[in-house]
Amino acid sequence: MDFTGDLPAQVRALATQGVDAVLHLAGDGVQLAGLLRPGGRLASALGLSADAAEGSGVTVHAIMADTDAQTLGSLAAQAASGALRVPVTATYPLEQASQAFADFGAGALGKLAVTCS
Numbered sequence: 001m002d003f004t005g006d007l008p009a010q011v012r013a014l015a016t017q018g019v020d021a022v023l024h025l026a027g028d029g030v031q032l033a034g035l036l037r038p039g040g041r042l043a044s045a046l047g048l049s050a051d052a053a054e055g056s057g058v059t060v061h062a063i064m065a066d067t068d069a070q071t072l073g074s075l076a077a078q079a080a081s082g083a084l085r086v087p088v089t090a091t092y093p094l095e096q097a098s099q100a101f102a103d104f105g106a107g108a109l110g111k112l113a114v115t116c117s
Contacts, residue, residue, distance in 0.1 A: 003027065003107065011035045024048055033058055088113045 001010050008031065011019060018037030029048035036042060038057035050060040065071075078084035089110025092100040097114045104112055 007031070008035060029053075033060065086111055091115055093117075 001007060003026075007027075012035075015037075018040060019035055020037060020040050022032045022036055022040070022042045024032050024042055024044035024046055026046070029042070029044055029046060030052050033042050033048070033053035033056055036056070036058045040058045041061065042048070042053065042058055043061045043063050045063050047062060047064070048060055049062065053060050075084060079086075087110065089112065090100070090103065090108065091113045092115070094114055094116050100112050100114050
């Protein structure tokens, strides 16, 4: 899908009755819920609640990160060993943090980082 285009039209061209499931990682969760067929399911990593899709005949599941000490320790070890890499596509000095947020909000691709040095 071309996220810069008319997403609902693109989805409906492929699935005229709607889709069975949506994974909400970015964008307008309510709009994405509207692409589901009745009985469909949406998993949201961005905190979309069931209330936001109420009355639409779909099920919303919030999926949030588990930030316990064991999980964070495992991630830190993987990052330290090089097994986990997060490619940063743009870096901003702290003074340009507002620009980083603006670029993120405008749909900048990849991971953005703000440095303090």
